[in-house]
Amino acid sequence: MSRPLGRLQVALLFLGLACAALPFADLGWGRTDPAAALLRMMGQAVSPNFAAIEAIGSTLASTIAFAVAGVAFGAGAGFLMAPFWARRGVRIASVALRSVHELFWALVLMQVFGIAPLTGVLAIALPYAGIFAKVFAEQIEDGPKGPPRAAPPRSDALSVFLWVRFPLVRADMQSYVLYRMECALRSSAVLGFIGLPTLGFQLDTFFKQGQYAEASAILLIYIALIATLRHWLRWRAALVWLGGALIWLAALKHPPMGSGALWRFLSQDLVPAPLRKGEGLARLADWLGSLLRHEALPGLWSTLVLGQIALALTGLLAIIGFGAIVPRVVGWGRYPGHLLLVTLRSMPEYILGYLFLQLFGHSMLPAILALGLHNGAIIAHLLGREAQSLSSLHRRDAPGGVNLLLYELVPRLFARFVALCLYRWEIILRETAVLGILGVATLGFYIDSAMAELRLDRMAVLLIVTGLMTAGVDALSRHLRRRIDPAGNGPLIAASC
Amino acid sequence: MTLVAFTTEDLAHGSKRVLKRLSLTVSPGERIVLLGRSGVGKSTLLNAIYDRMTASGLRVALVPQDTALVPQLSVLRNALIGRLDDQSWLRNLMAWVRPGRGQRAEVQEILSQLDLAGLIDRPVEVLSGGQKQRAALARAIYRGGTVLLADEPVSAVDETQARRLMGLLHTRFQTSVVALHDVDLARAYGTRLIGLRDGGVLFDAGPEAISDLQIQRLYSDV
Numbered sequence: 001m002s003r004p005l006g007r008l009q010v011a012l013l014f015l016g017l018a019c020a021a022l023p024f025a026d027l028g029w030g031r032t033d034p035a036a037a038l039l040r041m042m043g044q045a046v047s048p049n050f051a052a053i054e055a056i057g058s059t060l061a062s063t064i065a066f067a068v069a070g071v072a073f074g075a076g077a078g079f080l081m082a083p084f085w086a087r088r089g090v091r092i093a094s095v096a097l098r099s100v101h102e103l104f105w106a107l108v109l110m111q112v113f114g115i116a117p118l119t120g121v122l123a124i125a126l127p128y129a130g131i132f133a134k135v136f137a138e139q140i141e142d143g144p145k146g147p148p149r150a151a152p153p154r155s156d157a158l159s160v161f162l163w164v165r166f167p168l169v170r171a172d173m174q175s176y177v178l179y180r181m182e183c184a185l186r187s188s189a190v191l192g193f194i195g196l197p198t199l200g201f202q203l204d205t206f207f208k209q210g211q212y213a214e215a216s217a218i219l220l221i222y223i224a225l226i227a228t229l230r231h232w233l234r235w236r237a238a239l240v241w242l243g244g245a246l247i248w249l250a251a252l253k254h255p256p257m258g259s260g261a262l263w264r265f266l267s268q269d270l271v272p273a274p275l276r277k278g279e280g281l282a283r284l285a286d287w288l289g290s291l292l293r294h295e296a297l298p299g300l301w302s303t304l305v306l307g308q309i310a311l312a313l314t315g316l317l318a319i320i321g322f323g324a325i326v327p328r329v330v331g332w333g334r335y336p337g338h339l340l341l342v343t344l345r346s347m348p349e350y351i352l353g354y355l356f357l358q359l360f361g362h363s364m365l366p367a368i369l370a371l372g373l374h375n376g377a378i379i380a381h382l383l384g385r386e387a388q389s390l391s392s393l394h395r396r397d398a399p400g401g402v403n404l405l406l407y408e409l410v411p412r413l414f415a416r417f418v419a420l421c422l423y424r425w426e427i428i429l430r431e432t433a434v435l436g437i438l439g440v441a442t443l444g445f446y447i448d449s450a451m452a453e454l455r456l457d458r459m460a461v462l463l464i465v466t467g468l469m470t471a472g473v474d475a476l477s478r479h480l481r482r483r484i485d486p487a488g489n490g491p492l493i494a495a496s497c
Numbered sequence: 498m499t500l501v502a503f504t505t506e507d508l509a510h511g512s513k514r515v516l517k518r519l520s521l522t523v524s525p526g527e528r529i530v531l532l533g534r535s536g537v538g539k540s541t542l543l544n545a546i547y548d549r550m551t552a553s554g555l556r557v558a559l560v561p562q563d564t565a566l567v568p569q570l571s572v573l574r575n576a577l578i579g580r581l582d583d584q585s586w587l588r589n590l591m592a593w594v595r596p597g598r599g600q601r602a603e604v605q606e607i608l609s610q611l612d613l614a615g616l617i618d619r620p621v622e623v624l625s626g627g628q629k630q631r632a633a634l635a636r637a638i639y640r641g642g643t644v645l646l647a648d649e650p651v652s653a654v655d656e657t658q659a660r661r662l663m664g665l666l667h668t669r670f671q672t673s674v675v676a677l678h679d680v681d682l683a684r685a686y687g688t689r690l691i692g693l694r695d696g697g698v699l700f701d702a703g704p705e706a707i708s709d710l711q712i713q714r715l716y717s718d719v
Contacts, residue, residue, distance in 0.1 A: 150565035152640065153551045155581035159589040163578050167569040 007418045007484055011315065014421070018312030021305040025364045034359050041212045041358070048220055049213035056218045059192075059202040060225065061248055066117075066191065066198055067184035068245035070124025072238075075177050077125065078132020083161050085137035097130030099470040101434045102187040103350070104444070104463055106194055107451050112265050114257035117249040120196045124187050128180065135176055136169075143168045174235055181233060183497030185226055186348040193350065193437070197252060200351065207358060219347070226346040269456040276457075291458055295450075296465045299436070299443035303469070306364050306442060307425075307432040310371035314428065315421045317376030322383035322413075323405045328398065341384075344377035349431045353438055367435045367442075371428055379420045383413050418484060422477045427497070429473050433466050443469070499524050500644060500672065501549050510541040517696045523674060525643075528667065530687035531676040534716060537693045539676040543646050546674055556642035558670065560650045564633040568622035572613060572632045575621055576604045579640030607638050610665060612658075626653040634662065638669050645670035649678065660685065680712055 050056070084090045100108075106123035113119045147164045192200025199222055206215040225232075233241065268276060274283035323329040324337030344352075349370045356366030387409050398404060436444025443466045450459040499522040508516040515538035523529060523546065531539045540562060550557050558579070566575045573596055581589055592600060601617070608614050611631040616624065621632055630653045637645060645666060651659040659679065663686045666673065677683045683690055684704040692699040692707075692715040700711050 146561060146563050146565035147567050150559055150561050151578055152580070152582040156586045156589070158586045159581045159593075162590065162593050163570070163574065163581060164567055167567045170569060 007415050010480060010484060011414075011418055011421075014308070014315070015312050018308045021308045024301075024305045025309055025368070027365050027368075028363045029360055029365070034361075037359050044212035045216035047213055048217035049211075050217045052211075052214045052217070055202060056214070056221065059197065059199055059218065060221060062196075062252065063185065063188045063192070063198040063222070064225070065245035065248040066120045066124060066188040066196070067181060068241050069121045069249060070128060070188065071177065071181050071184045072242050072245075073121065073125035074128025075132050075180070077129035078134075078136055079173075081129065081133035082136035082140060083157070085133070085141075090133065094130040094133045095471050096467065098127045098134070099130075099430075099467040099474070100127060100463060101430050101466075102127055103190060103194065103434050103437065104447060104466065106191050106196070107447065107459070108463070110194070111269065111451075111456060112257075112262045114255055114261075115195045116254045116257065117252050120188070120191050120198070121249065123191060124184055128184065132177075132180070136173055139169045139172050139176070140165050178230065178233065178235070180497070182226060182229055185222075185229070186346075186497070189222065190348050190350040193354070200354075203351065203354070207354075219351075223343055223346045227342050265456070269454075270460050272457045272461075273455070288461070291461055292465075295446040295458070296443075296462055299433075299441065299446045299462065300465060300469060302364075302440070303429060303432050303436075303442040306367055306435075306440065307371075307429040309364075310368045310375070310432060311421065311425055311428050313368060313372030314375040314379065314424060315417070317372055318379035318383060318421070319410065319417060321376060322380040322387065323402075323409065325381070325384035326387045326404075326409070328400050329402070329405050329409070337384075341377045341381045344373050345381060347374065349374045350434065350438070353435050357438055362439055364440055367432065367438070367440045370435070371431060375424050375428055379417070379424060382420060383417060386416060387413060415484065419481050422481050422484075425477050426470060426474045430470050433469070500555060501546055501553070503545070503549075508538065508541050508545050510538070515541045515696065516693070519698065521691075521698075521701075523644075523672065525672050526688075527672055528686060528688045529674045530683040530690050531674065531693060532678075532680065532683055532690060532712075532715060533693035533699075535678075538696070539693060540648050542693070543648050543674060543676060547646050550644060550646075555644060556640075558637035558640040558642045558645045560633050560637045560645070560647035562648040562676075564629050566621045566629060566633055566636070569620060571618050571620055572608065572624075572635065573601060573604050573617045575632055576607070576635045576639045579636040604635065604639055607635050611635055611638075611662070627655075627658075630654060631662070634666070638666075641669070643672060645673040645675070647673065647675045649676055651682075652678065656682075 081090050081094060102123050105126050106119055109119040109122050113122075143165060147168060148160060151160050151164050189199035192198035192202065193204060195201065199218065202218060203215055206212070206218070272284055272287060274280070274287045321337075321341075325334050325341060327334050330337060352370035352374055353367050356369050360366050390409070390412060399407060433443040433447075436442035436446065437448045439445065443462060447459055447462045447466070450456070450462060502522040504520050505518045506520075507514050508519060519542075521542075531542060533539055547557060547559055567578070570578075574593075577592060577596060577600060584592075591597075605614060605617055608617055611634060613628065613631050613635065616628065616632075621629060624632060630650060634650060637647070637650075647666070650666070651662050654662065656679075659682055663675075663682060666675075667686065675686070677686075684707075687704055689702065690704055690707055691701045692711065694715055699715055700707055
């Protein structure tokens with residue numbers, strides 16, 4: 001094992017890279033009057049209008065239904081994969097499933113099933129299955145070792161799993177599934193932006209019609225739903241929720257899809273154009289080379305540039321902001337602090353990006369702000385929670401305010417902070433790629449354009465590039481985390497979406 | 498005939514060599530008690546015996562020191578774990594969903610001898626330390642077998658009950674190797690006492706042949 005890396009070194013390296021990336025980023029105001037736009041929107045948003053309650057209600061019901069069904073099938077599939085984690089094939093399948101973002105899955109599935117409920121459910125269930133498989137496998141692996149060892153030798157594996165390993169980690173699995181529901185509510189909301197009848201769709205409609213008061217109402221209810229999730233979603237009622245979700249989804253009207261779409265998709269659309277036209281391998285190499293040069297590499301470059309700046313912003317906001325929820329630092333200020341962090345955490349990056357885009361117009365700025373604020377709020381929340389559990393905080397003579405922050409909390413939590421940032425790095429890049437669909441020239445932009453032109457062969461290649469990037473960053477971040485803290489910081493499950 | 502034999506072997510716990518050049522045989526009908534200070538290698542030796550016996554196909558009932566029960570499952574299901582290797586996975590699956598009437602009756606009979614009769618459906622995690630130990634004994638008795646290997650199986654119950662429980666184990670298992678810290682109990686139960694100290698065997702004889710001085714030397718600081 002190589003020498004542990006300094007945490008400060010890593011943090012400064014990432015900050016330096018972000019500064020170096022700044023000149024390459026397009027940070028201009030795409031719009032000349034953001035302040036006026038902000039005033040106009042805020043003017044209406046401060047008086048939310050709940051009159052459109054029917055549209056709001058059915059949109060939120062669909063958002064919840066897609067999330068529940070997606071998590072149920074994803075968790076089910078992941079649960080079946082987890083015991084076979086030792087097999088290479090299962091691990092590769094899990095990586096492949098989870099390195100493609102829900103929104104990209106939805107774009108692909110739409111080619112096969114159209115804008116149908118199945119598209120939305122699978123778009124959540126497929127990547128989540130990969131994530132569940134990995135997390136469940138780790139939970140089984142980290143479970144107590146004694147009981148499985150004490151089981152009779154030569155018992156079959158299924159029996160040992162059901163009788164010993166599974167009961168030991170069942171509670172952990174259940175609480176992770178609940179946590180994932182929160183993530184799924186965000187995923188489900190975002191799926192609306194590509195046409196499914198969830199929050200994103202309704203939000204876009206409200207905005208296009210200038211109904212900011214209605215938009216503000218639906219966002220408020222949505223945030224309240226996520227913040228109170230643990231009170232209205234209980235394990236005991238899981239089957240009721242799933243049944244309700246399936247009935248609701250089955251009743252959704254959707255345009256019919258011609259038969260044979262799946263076969264056409266696999267046998268024609270996905271086949272690279274030169275092969276489909278029978279132009280030979282030389283043309284295929286040209287095709288691939290040009291695709292990589294003109295779309296994949298520029299897209300990858302701007303994804304990395306944008307992601308790097310967003311990561312630095314995330315870190316800055318988190319390390320400055322986490323004190324805002326620690327009572328000894330800000331006193332009563334913690335209540336507005338919590339409210340702000342909850343709001344920013346609940347809103348998916350994509351929706352924040354969409355909102356900022358309306359304000360600032362087209363550039364990288366909305367995306368960077370969205371990513372920085374959302375991820376910064378998540379890390380700040382986790383750090384703040386951990387700060388409160390530090391025993392030194394409860395010392396009678398502990399300092400307060402900024403002194404406590406600078407002399408106690410930041411030094412104590414810095415290792416955790418760096419680990420969390422590295423952990424979010426992969427997630428930020430995934431989301432950066434996806435924000436391209438909003439018009440920033442990251443990988444998602446090229447993927448979305450290829451789909452709009454129905455060049456699905458190109459879309460497939462770009463998706464593979466995106467998946468490889470995600471998997472690569474995941475591996476690099478894990479390596480760095482181990483170098484910084486060889487003993488490991490324990491599972492970072494609470495920061496995984 | 499011996500059930501297991503070690504000839505001048507080193508036994509390690511993890512990467513640390515705990516017992517050096519150990520020679521030991523276990524014959525049918527013996528009730529061996531391992532004595533010695535904590536950390537001396539009793540558990541390491543029990544584990545080594547377990548591995549070797551199960552590898553040679555003997556049926557062994559095991560009571561580990563931390564009981565190794567599944568806290569979330571009931572006493573009944575924990576006991577049934579003792580025989581997972583006797584049935585096909587399908588029957589195990591059926592019993593997992595709902596244990597059979599016969600299985601339940603058999604476990605109930607064992608539990609009543611352990612004063613746990615009323616707790617058969619209680620999850621193990623809500624039991625007291627002594628009750629957990631008895632649940633672990635129930636699993637071992639339900640399993641049955643040629644040999645019992647137990648690591649401090651009655652450390653959390655009172656003296657009278659400990660004697661009664663060891664007596665019960667005596668009737669259920671012909672051969673056993675048990676680690677104990679209570680010397681009087683060891684003398685009453687064992688047919689052979691092995692004292693471990695400083696990586697080796699200090700004494701290995703019948704209870705009547707071991708003097709109090711030897712016991713004192715086993716536990717003394719120098």
